[in-house]
Amino acid sequence: RKEVEQDPGPFNVPEGATVAFNCTYSNSASQSFFWYRQDCRKEPKLLMSVYSSGNEDGRFTAQLNRASQYISLLIRDSKLSDSATYLCVVNEGRGRRALTFGSGTRLQVQP
Amino acid sequence: ETGVTQTPRHLVMGMTNKKSLKCEQHLGHNAMYWYKQSAKKPLELMFVYSLEERVENNSVPSRFSPECPNSSHLFLHLHTLQPEDSALYLCASSQGAMNTEAFFGQGTRLTVV
Numbered sequence: 001r002k003e004v005e006q007d008p009g010p011f012n013v014p015e016g017a018t019v020a021f022n023c024t025y026s027n028s029a030s031q032s033f034f035w036y037r038q039d040c041r042k043e044p045k046l047l048m049s050v051y052s053s054g055n056e057d058g059r060f061t062a063q064l065n066r067a068s069q070y071i072s073l074l075i076r077d078s079k080l081s082d083s084a085t086y087l088c089v090v091n092e093g094r095g096r097r098a099l100t101f102g103s104g105t106r107l108q109v110q111p
Numbered sequence: 112e113t114g115v116t117q118t119p120r121h122l123v124m125g126m127t128n129k130k131s132l133k134c135e136q137h138l139g140h141n142a143m144y145w146y147k148q149s150a151k152k153p154l155e156l157m158f159v160y161s162l163e164e165r166v167e168n169n170s171v172p173s174r175f176s177p178e179c180p181n182s183s184h185l186f187l188h189l190h191t192l193q194p195e196d197s198a199l200y201l202c203a204s205s206q207g208a209m210n211t212e213a214f215f216g217q218g219t220r221l222t223v224v
Contacts, residue, residue, distance in 0.1 A: 004153065034212075043201060043215035044154070087154075098144055098167065099213060101154040 003027065004102035006088050012108045017078045021105045023088030024070045032091035033064055035073050038104065039084045047073075047086070078109045114138045117202050117216035125224055126192060132219045134185040134202030141206060143185040144213070145177060148199040160185060192223045 006023045013019045025033075033050035048055065050062040050071050061074040071088055088102035115136045124130050136143065145157040159167035160179040174196075176188040185202055202216040 002153075008151070043217050045215070046212045098156045098159050100156070101146075103151065103153040 002102075003092070003100050004088055004090050006102040006105045008103055008105060010106040010108050012110060013078055014110055015078055015080060017109075018074065018076045019078055019107065020075075021073045021086055021088075021107075022070055023072070023102055023105075024068075025088075025090045025100075026069070027090070027092045028066075028069060029093045030069075030090045031093040033062075033071050034089040034099070035060075035062060035071075036087040036089050036101075037084045038087055044087055044101075075107075078107075080109050080111060083107055083109045113217070114214045115202060115204055115216035117200075117219050119219055120217065121220050121222075123222045123224060124189070124192065126194075128192075129188070129190040131189065132187040132200055132202075132221075134187075134216055136183055136185075136202075136204040136214070136216075138204055138214060139206075140204035140214070141182055142204060143179060143182075144203040144205075145185065145187055146201040146203060146215075148201055148218070150198075154201065157187075189221075192221075194223050197222045 004025050035047040036044040037047045038044040048057050048062050050064045052064050054063045059076045063072045085104040085106045087104045089099050118133045142161045144159050146154045148154050156169045157171045158177045163179050174191050178186040199218045199220050201218045203213045205213045
């Protein structure tokens with residue numbers, strides 16, 4: 001079983017649509033959760049951290065469900081510039097000193 | 112100037128060559144990392160350095176040899192690689208354990224022929 005699992009997509013949505021991605025993680029002891037964004041042929045960059053109470057940053061809302069071990073990202077009013085791969089990222093704890101990445105979900109926003 | 116700089120950006124090498132990848136961070140972080148990204152696979156952690164000491168080696172073959180001479184510089188020495196080692200190699204840095212943001216370099220795209 002993969003440590004962090006995501007639907008690879010692609011999700012093709014029109015501009016202005018609302019789109020949601022889910023991610024599941026296998027280690028119940030995981031401590032920190034993030035969404036990173038990676039544009040084509042570029043490096044990953046932090047989009048937002050995910051907090052237990054849920055958090056929002058403009059058009060982006062992240063949720064964490066520890067009981068079910070999944071994380072979600074909701075993008076409202078999609079823009080063309082949102083087209084990218086979204087990486088679900090977990091710090092597994094257990095003394096691990098680095099992040100574990102999902103394979104990413106590709107989003108293509110169309111005009 | 113970008114926070115994390117990697118050179119070269121592209122590298123083509125034969126299986127008998129020896130080459131090195133370089134990473135430099137200007138953020139004052141105390142931890143640096145090498146990740147490998149192959150097509151359609153998640154980023155794979157290779158090595159972790161904290162305060163210039165290697166603290167994690169993720170079962171990486173010995174043909175990859177990291178070096179961290181100081182907290183700002185990280186190298187990945189390559190020798191007798193295989194074609195399946197062709198990938199994007201990403202360096203990252205962070206302050207402390209990775210409960211906070213990790214900053215990545217733009218990567219070195221390596222092709223082994």
